[in-house]
Amino acid sequence: MPATASPALAVHDRFAAGAGYLAACTQGLPTRETVAASRDDVERWSSGAASPADYDEAIRRSRAAFAGLAGVGLDDIAIGSQVSVLAAVAAASAPDGSVILCAEGDFASVVAPFHAHAHRGVRVRHAPLSGLADAIDADTWLVAFSVVQSATGEHADVEAVLAACARTGTLSFADLTQALGWLPVDASRFDLTVTHAYKWLCAPRGSAFLTVRDGVRDTLLPVQAGWYAGEDPWASCYGPLRAPARSARRFDVSPAWPVWPGTAAALEFFAALDPLAVLAHDTGLGDRFAEATGLAARGRAIHTWPDPDGADLAALTAAGLRASGRAGRARVAFHVWNTEDDVDRAVAALAR
Template identity: 55%
Template sequence: MDSFVDGSGYLAACTAGLPTHGTLRAMRADLDEWERQASSPVAYGALVETGRSLFADLVGVEPARVATGSQTSAMVAVVAAALPDGAEVVVPDGDFSSLVFPFLAGAHRGIRVRSVPLDSLADAVRPGTALVAWSAVQSSTGRVTDPQPVLDAARSVGALTLCDLTQAAGVLPVDARPFDVTVTHAYKWLCAPRGVAFSTFSDAALDRLRPVQAGWYAGADVWASCYGPTMALADDARRFDVSPAWQAWPGAVAALRHLASLDTASSWRHATRLTDRLADTLGSPRSGQAITTFPDADGAALGALAAAGITASGRAGRLRLAFHRWNDEEDVARVADALAAVDGFRPEG
C-alpha cells in the first residue's frame, strides 16, 4: 500500500494536503518523460479519465456526471452564468469566497446574494430563491452542515443546490447525488497537486446549465474539436470540462488511487478522535470535526506553533488546525504543549 510522506507536526490539510510517496514518484516520472520529450497528450487524457472515474466512485456518482477542471471558482461561475437576471442566491455568512464571488460578480445583472447565518440556511430559502450555495464543511471553522434540511427547503421552492465538497471529500464520507451541482478542488484533503478540480451535475443541472467555458476538451471527440467553427459538445458532464493542467494529473491520479484504498469513514473517525483528544487536553468543548479552531486574534498562538515546528493556519481571527491520516497522538501533545506556553491563550469557543 502507498503511504503519505512524514506528516509529523503538519496540521494544515485544510490548506493543502501532503503527497503520498506514490504521488511523488508519479510526478517525478512525468518530469523525466517531459525531459526526454516523451510526454503524450493522449496519455494525459487517459489519466484524466482515470481520475474522473476514481472521483466519481468517491462521491457516489457515475463518471458521466463528473466534469474536470482546475479551480472551483471557475466551476461556480458556470452556475452563476446560468441564473436569470435578478435571481436570488442564498449563501451562509462567511463561506469561502470562491463559492460566493461568482454570484456577487453578477450584480450588474441584478443577481442578489443574500447571506444568512449558517444555522438559518434552510429557513432562509423562500419562494423566488433560485439557488442555495454552501460548503459541506466550512473552511474557516470546520463546521459540518446537515444537508437534508437545506435540500428539502430548496426542492420545496424549485431552487437549485450547489455544495462545495472541497473541505469534505477525502476525510468525510460524502454523497454528491442529492445535490444539483458539487464542486471540489482536490489539493486539500484529497492530497492531489493543485490544479485538479471536479464538479458533478444532476439531470436538472445538465438541462439548465450552459457550458459557457467550453473549449476543445468539452467536445464529444476532443481531438476532433481543436478547431472551429463547428461545435459538437459531449452529451454528458464532459461538456463542462476545461483543458486539463496536464502535469498535475499524474500526481492527482496516484493520490486518488490511494484515497480509494482507504475507508473514508475511518479517516473521519481518526481525525475527529484527535481533535476531540486535543479539546480534552486543553479543557475546551469537543467539536467532533476534522478541523478545529480557537480564538487567536493577534496570531500569537499560530506563531507559537510555528516556532515549535508545527504547521497550522489562521483564518478569521482564529487558529485553525486540521487532523488527517498522517497525524497521531504525538501531534496532539505537541500542539497542547506549545499552546500552554502562550500568554493569555484561552481555548474557549
C-alpha cells in the first residue's frame, strides 16, 4: 500500500530522516530548523560571538510556544533540564509525614524524587493505573502519575483522577512527557505538570518544563533557586536572591544554554500544527498497526506488547526499523513523520 499522510500534516520534508523511525517515545527527531538553529549556535560559540545573555531570547520563545501547546499562561511556567529535577521541587515541598500516591510501574523520574524523602516520614503508596483514582483519599497529599505510561503506552483516566482530587483536596502532579506533542493536554487542569521536550516535541535533550497553578505556587519550596530564578536574573548573580521571580520563574533552573535555540525551533514547529490533525494522524497509524497485529487498544500513538526474549524487537531492527523495548515489552510509536508504509513494514517484519 502506498505511503499516505494527512494533508494537514504534509511535514515530511521538515525532517532529514523519518521513514522507519518508530521511536518518538524514546527520542524525537529534530526538524531541519532545529538542526540549523543548533548548528548556528555552535558556530557562534566557536567563533567567540556567543554570549550568555543571547540565550534569553530562545528561552523566551520556548516558554511562549510551550504555553500555547500546554494551555497555560507564561507566568505558570518554569524551565529546567530534567523531569526528576523539576519533580524534586514538589517532593521537597511535601509536608513531613505526608502521603504521596503513584502509579505502579510509572517512570522512575516521577516516582524516585518522592521516595527520597522517606527520612522525613513521607510515605509513597502505589496503585495500579486503572485504580489510581479509587486509591486517592483524604490522607493523600499529592498524586503523581504519567498521563501516558512510558513502558506500556496506557492512558491514565485523567477525568477520574481529577474528580477524586477535587473531592479529597489532593494535589495533582502529571507528567506529560509521553503525551504532549501528539495528545492534546490542558496542563492548566492540573496543579503541577512536568514535561521533558526531547520526545514527542522533538527538542534537544536538556529542556524541560514545570507548570504550577497560581494557587499552588506559594506552597512550593524553590529548593533549586539560583541566579536565574530572580525577578531580574542578570541582577541576581551574586549573594542571596533578594527578589525571587513573582511568577513560576522562581522555580527556574539555570538553563543549559546550547539546547534552547533548537528547543525554540522545535516547539514553534509543533505550536504551528493543528493539534487535532496531529492526534488523528498519529492515532490513525497506531490503530492501523493495532488492527493488523491483533492488539486491542485503540486511540494510541504508542503500542507495546510482551516480548520477553526480545525476538520481536530484533525482527523490527532487522527490517531496518527503529523501535524500542521496555520492561520486557516491544514498543513502537507513530508520529508526524511516519506513514502507512511504516506501519505495513512493521507488520510484515513481525509476521516473518
